[in-house]
Amino acid sequence: MDRLSELAKSKAAVIFTKSSCCMCHSISTLFYDLGASPAVYELDQEARGREMEWALQRLGCSPTVPAVFIGGKFVGSAKDVLGAHLNGSLRDMLIEAKAIWF
Template structure:
């Protein structure tokens, strides 16, 4: 859990993903489209990926990827991120965290 929290706090936007996950790809593309440059941690390419996956699950992330942190806070997985995007709050969260500027 400490590693997840540490990584999640190092940048304004952080996404934990797996390289084979299509929803992970979609969420990353959404962030890039909004002008954010998130830190992306591919769990299937990290030696401690399985342990981080267990930590993410304990935060309530099921499925465990994509897991999105904005401003060091866990925001959710794909359904929550898409919901925030559709209601316009995702962009404001990214602005408030300093991940994008306008």
């Protein structure tokens, strides 16, 4: 859990993914399209990825990936991020966390 928390705060926008997950790719692409450059951690490529996935489950991530953190705070999974994008709050969160500038 400490490693997960440390990584979640390592950059303004952080996405935990798996390399085989199409929604993970879509969420990462959305962030790039908005002008953000998130830290992307592929749990299936991380040495302690299984432990981090369990920690995400304990946070309430279901499914565990993609799991998005902005400004060190847990935003949610793909459904939550897409909802925030549609209502305009995702961009505001990214601006507030200084992940993008306008």
